[in-house]
Every structure is written in structure tokens, then in C-alpha cells.
Amino acid sequence: MAKVTQLIHNYLRHTKKFPHVFCPGCGHGIVLGSLIRSVHAQGLSKDEIVLVAGIGCSGRIPVYVDFNTVHTTHGRALTFATGIKMANPELKVIVVMGDGDAMSIGGNHLIHAARRNIGLTTLVLNNHIYGMTGGQSSSTTPFGCYSTTTPFGQMEKEFDISEITKACGANFVARATVMQANLMDRLISTALTNPGFNMVEVITPCHTQFGRKNKYKTTVDMYKWLKKNAVPIEKYRDLSPEKQRDAVSTGVFTHNDCAGLEQKYIQMRQRIRGEI
Amino acid sequence: MATKNKKKKEKEIFALGNEAVVEGALLAGCNFYAGYPITPSTEIAEEMARRLPLLEEGVFIQMEDEIASLGSVIGASLAGRKAMTATSGPGFSLMQEHIGYACITETPLVLVNVMRAGPSTGMPTSPAQGDVQQARWGTHGDHPIIVLSAGDVQECLEMTVTAFNFSEKYRTPVILLLDEVTAHTREKITIPDPSDLYIYSRLLPSMPPEWYLPFEDNMRGVSAMPPLGSGYRYHVTGLTHDDHGYPTSKPREVESFINRIFRKIDQFFYDIQIVEEIYCQDATSCIIAYGSVGRSAELAVQMARDQGEKAGLLKLKTLFPFPRPAVEKMLRQCASVLVPEMNMGQISREVKRVNSGQSKVNTLNRIDGQIITPAEILKKLLKG
Numbered sequence: 216m217a218k219v220t221q222l223i224h225n226y227l228r229h230t231k232k233f234p235h236v237f238c239p240g241c242g243h244g245i246v247l248g249s250l251i252r253s254v255h256a257q258g259l260s261k262d263e264i265v266l267v268a269g270i271g272c273s274g275r276i277p278v279y280v281d282f283n284t285v286h287t288t289h290g291r292a293l294t295f296a297t298g299i300k301m302a303n304p305e306l307k308v309i310v311v312m313g314d315g316d317a318m319s320i321g322g323n324h325l326i327h328a329a330r331r332n333i334g335l336t337t338l339v340l341n342n343h344i345y346g347m348t349g350g351q352s353s354s355t356t357p358f359g360c361y362s363t364t365t366p367f368g369q370m371e372k373e374f375d376i377s378e379i380t381k382a383c384g385a386n387f388v389a390r391a392t393v394m395q396a397n398l399m400d401r402l403i404s405t406a407l408t409n410p411g412f413n414m415v416e417v418i419t420p421c422h423t424q425f426g427r428k429n430k431y432k433t434t435v436d437m438y439k440w441l442k443k444n445a446v447p448i449e450k451y452r453d454l455s456p457e458k459q460r461d462a463v464s465t466g467v468f469t470h471n472d473c474a475g476l477e478q479k480y481i482q483m484r485q486r487i488r489g490e491i
Numbered sequence: 492m493a494t495k496n497k498k499k500k501e502k503e504i505f506a507l508g509n510e511a512v513v514e515g516a517l518l519a520g521c522n523f524y525a526g527y528p529i530t531p532s533t534e535i536a537e538e539m540a541r542r543l544p545l546l547e548e549g550v551f552i553q554m555e556d557e558i559a560s561l562g563s564v565i566g567a568s569l570a571g572r573k574a575m576t577a578t579s580g581p582g583f584s585l586m587q588e589h590i591g592y593a594c595i596t597e598t599p600l601v602l603v604n605v606m607r608a609g610p611s612t613g614m615p616t617s618p619a620q621g622d623v624q625q626a627r628w629g630t631h632g633d634h635p636i637i638v639l640s641a642g643d644v645q646e647c648l649e650m651t652v653t654a655f656n657f658s659e660k661y662r663t664p665v666i667l668l669l670d671e672v673t674a675h676t677r678e679k680i681t682i683p684d685p686s687d688l689y690i691y692s693r694l695l696p697s698m699p700p701e702w703y704l705p706f707e708d709n710m711r712g713v714s715a716m717p718p719l720g721s722g723y724r725y726h727v728t729g730l731t732h733d734d735h736g737y738p739t740s741k742p743r744e745v746e747s748f749i750n751r752i753f754r755k756i757d758q759f760f761y762d763i764q765i766v767e768e769i770y771c772q773d774a775t776s777c778i779i780a781y782g783s784v785g786r787s788a789e790l791a792v793q794m795a796r797d798q799g800e801k802a803g804l805l806k807l808k809t810l811f812p813f814p815r816p817a818v819e820k821m822l823r824q825c826a827s828v829l830v831p832e833m834n835m836g837q838i839s840r841e842v843k844r845v846n847s848g849q850s851k852v853n854t855l856n857r858i859d860g861q862i863i864t865p866a867e868i869l870k871k872l873l874k875g
Contacts, residue, residue, distance in 0.1 A: 228726075231737055265719050267566075278726050278737060283719045285569060286728035287562070288592050294559040298566025298574070299719060301550045302523055306570070306720045324562075327555040484544045 219252070226251045226261070228281045236275045240434030242393035242419025246340055247276055249396060250309070253403040265308045267296045269316035271347045272421075273340045276311050290321030293328045296335050304334065304477040307407065314341040314355040318374050322354070325376075329383035332411040334475030338403070339376055339414060342421035350424030361428040377416045381469045386411030388468040390448075392418040392441045395465060402467070411475040418445075418463055502682040508647045508674040509534035509577075512603055512667075513542060514682055515651030516575055519690055521601070522549045523567040523574035525560045527582060530615040531671045532605040535577035557582035561589035561602070568598045569727060571718025573655060573692070577603035580613060583622055583629070590664055591630030592729045597706070597716075597752065599658035599693060601651065603667045605674040606782075608860040617860030618671035620782055623837040626666045627811045633749070635756040637661070637763060638811040640668045642785040645680045647673060650808060656691040657763060661755055662713050668810065670833065672783040672862055696723060707734045708747070712755030756812060764814040767806040770796060774803025776872060777825040779818060779842055781807040784831050784863050791868035802872060813841050822850040827875050831855035831863050851875075 237243050254264065264282040268274045270289035277284035283306075287295045296310045317325050317339045328335065344362055345351040352362040354374045361368060381388040387409045389402040399417060406413035420426060420437035431437045444462050446454070451464035474482075506514065512535050516524075524539040536553070543549030550567070554560040560576045567574040578586060583604045593600055606622045608614035622629075626638045637657050641650040647669060654665040696703050696715035705725040707714045717723035730738035731745050739745065756763065770792055771777065780788040785806040795802035805821050807814060822828060822842075828850050830839035839854045846852055855871045857863050 230735060261724060262722050263720055265570075278728070281724060283724050284726045285566075285719075286726065286730065288588055288729055291558060291562045291589070294554065294562025295566035295569075297552070297554070297559070298523070298525060298563030298568075299570045300566075301552055301563065302567035302570035302572045302574070303718070303720060323555055324559055327559070480544075480550065484547075484549070487544055488547075 222255060223248055223251050226254070226280050228279060231278060235279060237272065238423045240420070240422045241272070242342070242417070243272055243276060243340055245393040245396065246338060246399070246417050246419060247280070249399045249403055250338065251280070252400050253407055256400070256404055257407050259307055259407065263305065263307050265299055265306050266311065267292045267299065267308060268311040269313065269321065271313040271315055271345070273311050273313040273316065290316050290319070291324060292316060293321060293324040293335070293337070297328060297333055300334055300477050301480065304481065308335050309407070310335055310337045312337065312339050313346070314339065314343060314376065315345050315353045318376050318379070319354040325380065326383045329380045329385035329412050329414070331476045332384060332386055332473060334410055334477050335412055336406045337412070337414040339416045340419050341376060341416055342419050342425060344421050344425040346421045346424045350428060362425070377414070377468050380414050385414055385469070386471045386473055387413040389414075390416040390418070390463075390465050390468065392445045392463060392465060393420070394438060394442045395445060398465065405470075409470070409472060410478065411471070411473050499687070500684045503679055504682060505677060505679050506644060507534055507677050508641070508644045508669060509605070510538055511644045511647035511680055512577065512651045512669070513538040515648035516601070516655065517542060518648075518683070518685060518688060519573065519652045519655035520692065521573045521575050521655060522546055523564070523572040524550070524576065525552045525554050525563040525567070525574070526576045526578065527554055527557050527560050529557075529579045529582045531607055531674050532577045532579040532603065534674070535603060557585040558589065561586045564600050565589060565593055565596070565598050568600050569719050571721070573599075573659070575601040575603065577605065579605045580607045580609050580615075580622070581611070583625065587629040590636070591632060591634060593664040594630065594634040594636060594752065595729055595731070596727050597662040597713075598664065599662055600664050601654045601658055601667060602664060603651070603669065606668055606670045608858070614860045616671065618783060618833060618862060619858070619860065620670055620784070620833040620837065622668065623810060623834065626668055635663065635753045636811060637663060637665045637756065637809070638668060639665065639765070640781045640808060640810050641673060642782050642806065643673065644676055644678045646808070648680060648682070652688060652690070653765070656689065659693045660691045660713070661759065662693065662716060663756065668782065670782045700724070704734045705736045706732060706748070708751050712751050712758065760812055763809055763812060764817060765808040766814050766817045767808065769804040769806065771803040771805060771821065773801055774821075775801040775825055776827050776829070776875065777803045777805055777821045778829045778831065778868065778872065779805045779807065779821065779838070780831055781810060781838065784833060787863050787865045788831060788868050790865035791872060794865060794869050795872055800873065807838070810838065813845070815845050818842055818845055822846050825850055827851040827853060829853045829855060829868070829872050831868050831871070833857050833863060
């Protein structure tokens with residue numbers, strides 16, 4: 216067995232019956248692999264990690280890994296994570312969401328979690344579509360793209376999850392594609408150790424529901440597209456608006472290290488208890 | 492110890508119903524509150540915001556909406572806290588999805604709903620009892636739940652303690668229904684000495700982690716619940732799950748799971764059923780009431796007795812599971828039963844359901860945002 220596979224096996228649940236739910240060519244497994252490598256690299260124990268997820272394909276990730284895992288309701292993963300982190304700040308709370316979860320139904324919670332700067336590590340697996348329900352458009356489906364609910368092309372403008380989260384005051388915001396495994400490992404590692412609210416958006420292909428409707432003949436075509444069009448954020452800013460439209464900016468959008476809400480709350484509690 | 496003659500530390504305070512809820516919650520060991528302001532429940536959040544940071548581990552957080560409030564309460568409860576939230580009308584509607592999640596994941600929590608006149612925004616500062624059936628059936632799917640009610644300020648304190656005990660004992664969300672009148676009445680109450688109270692906390696596993704099954708069936712139907720991060724790693728999901736917590740759709744596993752979560756409440760029915768019988772012994776006519784209406788009914792019964800009428804009052808403090816045996820007893824005993832309530836007949840419907848022709852069930856409904864007065868109840872009662 217390859218060394219990497221062996222490492223990942225140490226973190227999988229062996230009582231859970233496989234196979235997993237992901238389609239051939241899905242990018243979610245790559246993100247989970249990267250998460251496990253980052254957790255291992257940071258020397259975190261399985262017991263201290265709570266992996267929280269919402270609903271959708273990304274929501275099925277926690278059941279396979281041997282952490283404390285919570286599979287919540289659609290779009291509300293961050294609210295559960297907020298409760299867990301505030302209740303026990305010692306825990307390392309990781310939230311996995313899809314684009315529908317994070318930015319469509321749960322957009323309110325994402326902007327507020329970022330504003331509060333609560334100590335969470337958030338991974339948003341953005342595949343630009345509702346995969347599990349059969350390929351409906353989401354708030355990140357690019358303008359003009361096809362889905363089962365936009366059979367004549369998406370007429371609405373899409374959200375840029377990373378830019379929004381950055382604007383809301385998150386400590387650390389970064390983006391990578393699944394074709395950039397090393398970059399993804401680095402970004403997730405930072406997101407695991409940095410205080411406050413950390414978000415890594417990963418662009419992951421969904422050929423089954425998005426690719427087939429949008430002129431990508433095979434899964435490989437989607438991966439090739441991602442490889443070709445990923446541009447570091449520094450270079451992306453210099454591109455012309457037309458070229459920006461076809462590019463995916465990757466890298467670190469913002470990086471601060473302010474104390475998280477849970478730390479500030481502990482300090483407040485100590486202060487007022489000292490005064491009385 | 493009996494030999495130690497410790498002086499009781501009872502305290503008398505002048506408090507709002509909402510403030511009494513906070514006192515009760517703190518006595519029960521609540522140390523986490525997440526909420527969103529809404530009239531007429533807001534004082535609970537305000538009081539919690541002042542009190543909880545004074546506790547060593549206390550956490551108060553104001554969330555962005557009611558959905559998020561109940562979400563983080565569930566999260567905190569999974570992490571081992573005794574957690575609660577409070578809301579009213581529209582907020583209660585928003586919380587329905589997460590009530591179902593707490594039911595299926597068997598997460599203990601207390602939800603206080605101060606009922607105001609509805610539907611929709613309705614009359615925010617007027618009382619009603621329109622959320623009774625919503626509390627029972629609001630979330631989708633067939634589910635067991637415990638719904639309690641309180642009619643005066645002292646009861647607000649006592650029933651909050653009871654709500655926490657039930658939630659921890661049976662691993663279930665418990666809904667405490669107040670109405671605007673109860674929540675905003677200020678009167679003298681006694682805060683009991685903590686050592687006089689029976690406080691229940693959830694069962695923790697005694698076996699090593701590798702033997703632990705988070706949703707295993709046993710005699711009680713309630714398995715031990717370790718906090719997240721304590722070494723017992725397991726999966727929590729809103730999907731129907733097997734005893735490991737892993738999603739399942741096998742008919743045999745699903746059936747035994749759903750049956751168990753019903754059974755764990757049903758088989759302890761006599762522990763959960765709380766009613767108060769006033770002059771019921773020799774009553775020939777009876778009032779069945781709950782919440783602030785119960786208080787008016789108490790005076791109405793007194794007035795009827797003064798006039799020589801053999802009236803009785805059955806005050807319901809547990810609304811669901813519906814206290815059928817206590818109600819049936821009165822239906823057998825009395826020729827007529829009166830159910831006054833501030834809605835179109837949500838509990839009288841339950842009374843009629845268990846009646847099966849034994850007695851005449853009269854109703855008295857008010858939906859104009861006004862309380863039901865003792866005189867009104869008396870008039871209706873004497874009419875038979």
C-alpha cells in the first residue's frame with residue numbers, strides 16, 4: 216500500500232460500511248485526503264477534532280472519518296459549530312460545507328460566523344451546482360451555465376464566496392482547486408492552526424451534474440480546465456476583466472491572526488468575574 | 492445527611508415569569524444560552540446575558556436568527572452543556588426544523604416558547620395559546636416530544652427545572668409553553684434551596700470507548716451520551732441511523748429505531764404526566780385548563796363552590812404526551828367538562844379524542860388577545 220493511502224486509512228472508520236457515495240471523478244475525496252494529511256501534519260488528535268457538515272454530497276464526508284462527527288441540517292452547519300466551539304473552546308472544530316450549504320441556504324450564517332470571527336476551520340467545497348438533488352443551479356452557478364433549473368442558461372450573477380467572507384471580516388480566507396493538492400494542504404494546515412474564523416474554498420468538479428450539462432465531455436476535461444485556468448490571486452488582479460471572467464483566482468485572500476470570539480469571551484468572563 | 496441540621500437557603504424575590512424561567516434554568520444547571528430577541532420572550536435572553544458570564548463556564552450568545560439559535564443550542568448540548576433557548580410565535584416557527592433534528596439525534600435541550608397571539612406576526616404583546624398543537628406536531632415526521640406548560644411565576648421556575656430534568660433523563664428536546672400573561676406577570680416567588688431540588692444530568696458511558704454504542708437500545712431506551720471530545724468518537728446525524736449512528740434505510744433497523752424513541756417517552760408516561768387536581772375529589776362538573784387560564788379557572792372554581800356548585804379543576808402541566816389517564820378519570824366522574832383556552836380549541840380537541848362519549852365536553856375559546864376571566868368561566872360552567 217502506498218504511504219499516503221496507509222496514512223489516510225489510519226483516519227477512516229473501519230466499522231462503517233463502504234463504498235462511499237461519491238461519483239467517479241468527484242473532487243470531494245481529494246479534499247478529504249488533503250484534510251487528513253493536514254490534520255496529520257499538524258499533529259492533531261482524533262479526539263480533539265469535531266467535524267461538522269451540512270447536507271449534500273459534502274455532508275456525507277464526516278461519516279467516513281474517525282473523528283467526532285456531526286452531520287447537521289441543510290445550511291446550518293456553522294450554527295452547530297458555533298455552539299460546539301463556544302461550549303468547549305478546546306475542541307478543534309472543522310466545518311465542511313458545499314456551495315449550496317455555505318452561500319445559498321446558509322449564507323446568513325457564513326457572513327455572521329465570519330463577522331464574529333469565531334475560531335472555526337471552514338472548508339467550502341464549491342462545485343457550482345446542487346449535486347445530490349440532481350443538478351439544480353446554486354448561488355455560485357456561473358452566469359450563463361446550464362442546470363436542471365436553468366435549462367436556458369443561468370441569468371443571475373454568481374457569488375464569489377471567498378471575497379464575501381473576506382469582506383465580512385474573517386481572519387483567513389483562501390482558495391484552491393482540487394488540482395493544486397500541495398497548495399490545498401498548505402492552506403488547510405494554516406486554516407487549522409490560525410486563530411479566529413478561517414475559510415478555505417476549494418473548487419471541485421462535479422462532472423455528473425455540472426460537467427455533462429456544460430459541454431465538458433469527460434471528467435478529465437473538467438480537471439484539465441481547472442488546471443489551465445487557476446491563476447494565483449496576485450496575477451489575477453492584473454488581468455483584464457474579460458480574462459478574469461474565465462480564470463479562477465487561487466491563493467491567500469486575507470490572513471490576520473486576531474483572537475477568536477471564544478477566546479475574547481473567556482477573557483470577558485475572567486474580567487467581570489475578577490471585578491465582582 | 493439527616494444529622495446535619497443545615498439552615499435552608501430559600502430566597503424570596505419579586506420576579507417576572509420570564510425571570511423565573513432564568514432562575515429555574517440556572518438552578519437546573521443550565522450554562523449555555525443562545526437566542527434571538529423576540530417579544531414577549533426577550534427578558535429571558537436579557538437576564539441570561541447578565542447572569543451567564545458570571546458563571547465559571549457560562550456562555551451567552553446572541554445568534555443571527557432563531558434557526559441559528561437552536562442550532563448552536565444543539566451543538567452546545569452535544570458538547571456536554573445543559574443548553575436552552577427561548578422564543579415566541581414567529582421564532583418558534585423558524586425553529587421547527589431543528590426540533591426534529593434534536594428529536595432524531597436524541598439531544599437534550601429546553602426550548603421556552605412564550606405564546607403570543609398569531610398567526611404570523613399577530614399581536615406581539617397579547618397572550619394566546621395558539622402554539623399547543625404546533626409544539627406537538629410542528630416539526631415534520633412522526634416524532635415523540637415532551638411539552639410542558641406553566642401558569643404562574645412560581646410554576647415558571649419549577650417547570651423549567653422539570654423541563655431540564657426530563658430532557659436530560661430521556662435525551663429529548665422539551666418544550667415549555669408559557670403565554671404572554673404568565674411571562675409578564677410580576678409576583679413574589681420562592682427560590683428553593685438547591686439542595687432541596689432533584690437535578691438530573693444525562694448518563695455518561697461507563698464502558699471503554701471501543702465498546703460504546705451511541706444509540707443502543709436498553710431497558711430504558713435511552714443510551715449514555717458522552718460530550719464531544721471526551722474520547723468517545725461517534726457519528727451524529729439527522730438521517731435515520733443504526734445503533735452506531737451510521738445512516739441506514741434498512742426497514743428492520745429503521746423500525747426498531749423509531750419505535751425506541753417513542754418507547755423511551757411512552758414507557759415513563761407516569762413520570763412525565765404532571766397534573767394538579769383542585770377540588771376534584773367530589774366534583775360533578777370539571778374544568779380542564781392550563782397556562783394562565785388555569786389561574787382564572789382556579790378562582791372560577793372557588794366562586795362556584797361558594798355558590799354550592801360541586802366544581803373541580805384539573806390543571807394540566809404536562810400537555811404532551813397528553814395526560815390521558817388523569818383526563819379520563821374526570822370524564823368518567825363528571826357529567827360535563829369545560830375546557831377554556833385562548834385558541835380555537837387545541838386541547839379541547841385532545842379531550843374530545845379521549846372522551847369517547849362518557850361526558851359532555853364544553854369549550855370556551857377566546858382569540859381576541861384578551862385573557863379569559865374567572866367570571867366568564869364561571870358563567871359558562873354554571874350553564875353546564
